[in-house]
Amino acid sequence: MEYAYYPGCSLEATGRPYDVSLRLVFQRLGIGLKEIEDWNCCGATSYISMNKLTAYSLTARNLAYAERMGLDVCAPCSSCFTILSKVNRHMRWGEEHKAQINEVLAAANLSYSAGLEVLHPLGILVDFYGIERIQERVICRLDGLKVAPYYGCQIVRPQGRFDDREDPQQLDNLFNALGAEVVPFPVKVRCCGGMLMTSYEEVALKLNRDILSAAQFAGADVIITTCPLCQINLEAYQERINKVHGTEFRIPVVYFTQLLGLALGLSPEELKLDEMVVPLPSVDRRQSEVHA
Amino acid sequence: MTNPAPAALRSKEAELRAAFWDQVATFPNGFKIRDCIQCGTCTGSCPVAHAMDITPREIVALFRAGFLEDILRSRSIWICASCYACTVRCPQGIRVTDSVYALKRLASAKGIFPRSFPAHALSEAFVGNIHSFGRNWELWFGLKYYLSTNPVGLLSPNIQKFALRMLKRKRLGLKPARIHGMKEVRAIIKKAQSMGGL
Numbered sequence: 001m002e003y004a005y006y007p008g009c010s011l012e013a014t015g016r017p018y019d020v021s022l023r024l025v026f027q028r029l030g031i032g033l034k035e036i037e038d039w040n041c042c043g044a045t046s047y048i049s050m051n052k053l054t055a056y057s058l059t060a061r062n063l064a065y066a067e068r069m070g071l072d073v074c075a076p077c078s079s080c081f082t083i084l085s086k087v088n089r090h091m092r093w094g095e096e097h098k099a100q101i102n103e104v105l106a107a108a109n110l111s112y113s114a115g116l117e118v119l120h121p122l123g124i125l126v127d128f129y130g131i132e133r134i135q136e137r138v139i140c141r142l143d144g145l146k147v148a149p150y151y152g153c154q155i156v157r158p159q160g161r162f163d164d165r166e167d168p169q170q171l172d173n174l175f176n177a178l179g180a181e182v183v184p185f186p187v188k189v190r191c192c193g194g195m196l197m198t199s200y201e202e203v204a205l206k207l208n209r210d211i212l213s214a215a216q217f218a219g220a221d222v223i224i225t226t227c228p229l230c231q232i233n234l235e236a237y238q239e240r241i242n243k244v245h246g247t248e249f250r251i252p253v254v255y256f257t258q259l260l261g262l263a264l265g266l267s268p269e270e271l272k273l274d275e276m277v278v279p280l281p282s283v284d285r286r287q288s289e290v291h292a
Numbered sequence: 293m294t295n296p297a298p299a300a301l302r303s304k305e306a307e308l309r310a311a312f313w314d315q316v317a318t319f320p321n322g323f324k325i326r327d328c329i330q331c332g333t334c335t336g337s338c339p340v341a342h343a344m345d346i347t348p349r350e351i352v353a354l355f356r357a358g359f360l361e362d363i364l365r366s367r368s369i370w371i372c373a374s375c376y377a378c379t380v381r382c383p384q385g386i387r388v389t390d391s392v393y394a395l396k397r398l399a400s401a402k403g404i405f406p407r408s409f410p411a412h413a414l415s416e417a418f419v420g421n422i423h424s425f426g427r428n429w430e431l432w433f434g435l436k437y438y439l440s441t442n443p444v445g446l447l448s449p450n451i452q453k454f455a456l457r458m459l460k461r462k463r464l465g466l467k468p469a470r471i472h473g474m475k476e477v478r479a480i481i482k483k484a485q486s487m488g489g490l
Contacts, residue, residue: 013464016462041426043418052397276461277457
């Protein structure tokens with residue numbers, strides 16, 4: 001198994017722990033990841049709000065490079081995943097749409113046939129690699145850890161390529177298999193507000209408060225996420241939420257690849273768990289017992 | 293057509309309306325917006341409807357009544373966070389989120405924005421970053437956005453605390469990640485723009 005890796009801009013900075021832990025987990029499982037050479041930003045939700053043809057053509061540049069590698073694409077950021085998938089689908093929608101994008105790409109001596117698949121690492125791990133094979137590699141089970149699985153919005157919608165748009169099970173099944181106790185989490189696909197945290201903070205703070213409340217109510221020790229924007233909204237703004245809403249949340253929010261990495265025997269430092277804003281105490285302790 | 297345009301439209305409204313239908317043609321099932329039954333599932337599913345001045349259902353109703361300019365002037369289209377809850381639940385299969393993107397593009401192209409609410413500035417700062425570096429340098433994006441909308445906000449302790457916290461954890465890039473293929477990026481932008489369309 002090998003994929004063309006599209007990290008996306010967030011994973012180079014605020015989402016660095018996601019990038020590092022994803023690469024390590026894939027390496028440990030023997031799944032190849034080759035970074036797409038000189039990739040550019042997908043434009044996220046912003047560029048298609050300004051100009052669609054430019055936005056799609058810039059995104060297609062990345063797919064054109066991936067096609068030269070002959071590998072399907074792995075995109076961990078929910079927004080990148082959605083935009084790359086959208087462009088793929090648009091180009092498959094009709095020959096005239098494919099031709100139009102290729103006419104633009106030709107200005108940079110590039111072309112794309114729309115033949116690749118765009119995949120999210122969670123889908124690769126659960127649907128293609130398989131939970132049973134992951135279980136065989138587990139070194140440190142997550143027994144007793146109460147996990148709230150937060151999928152966010154853009155990987156489960158709108159393409160419908162995950163198992164369910166309202167109540168997906170991939171994270172639930174994976175972490176149950178790792179020994180964790182996956183708590184009931186009815187807000188698992190609620191939106192975190194994305195970039196509203198910058199443009200309209202008051203709305204985003206409320207959305208994130210509701211998600212954190214649900215995790216607290218369920219007794220979760222940790223929320224796991226699949227998206228850099230959800231992670232930063234839920235974690236780095238927790239103190240601000242507490243101040244504005246008078247709450248006292250102190251809930252660790254980590255990438256699902258970080259927690260999976262712990263189960264696979266990687267250390268908290270390797271997985272950049274020490275770079276998180278809210279530390280993950282119970283797992284740190286469990287790890288030190290194993291390493292002692 | 294199930295919802296013909298109101299008989300006496302001002303010429304500006306008629307022009308905006310034609311531009312909107314052009315945009316609707318750029319995604320699959322775009323024209324299903326004509327089949328809206330005003331059930332309100334979109335509004336009920338929207339996590340940010342409470343903060344909108346016009347709800348998603350009302351957007352369709354106002355469009356039918358010939359108030360597209362008012363829709364473009366509303367904060368609603370810029371509050372949409374693209375979570376697609378409305379799209380996957382609409383019983384008529386209307387691509388609500390994609391239609392909102394179409395409205396955002398129309399508003400950007402025509403320069404019609406909500407008064408005293410600079411939500412479109414975020415998209416502009418983001419796009420500007422891609423034009424300069426090929427990638428979104430988060431630090432510069434944040435700085436540019438605040439400078440254009442709320443320069444005093446940069447002095448707020450919340451923002452500074454946030455930046456420091458990320459910096460301490462090496463989660464804020466201090467250098468722009470400029471890509472090598474900027475020439476390609478510029479060629480793509482130039483070509484796409486020369487082909488017209490929003």
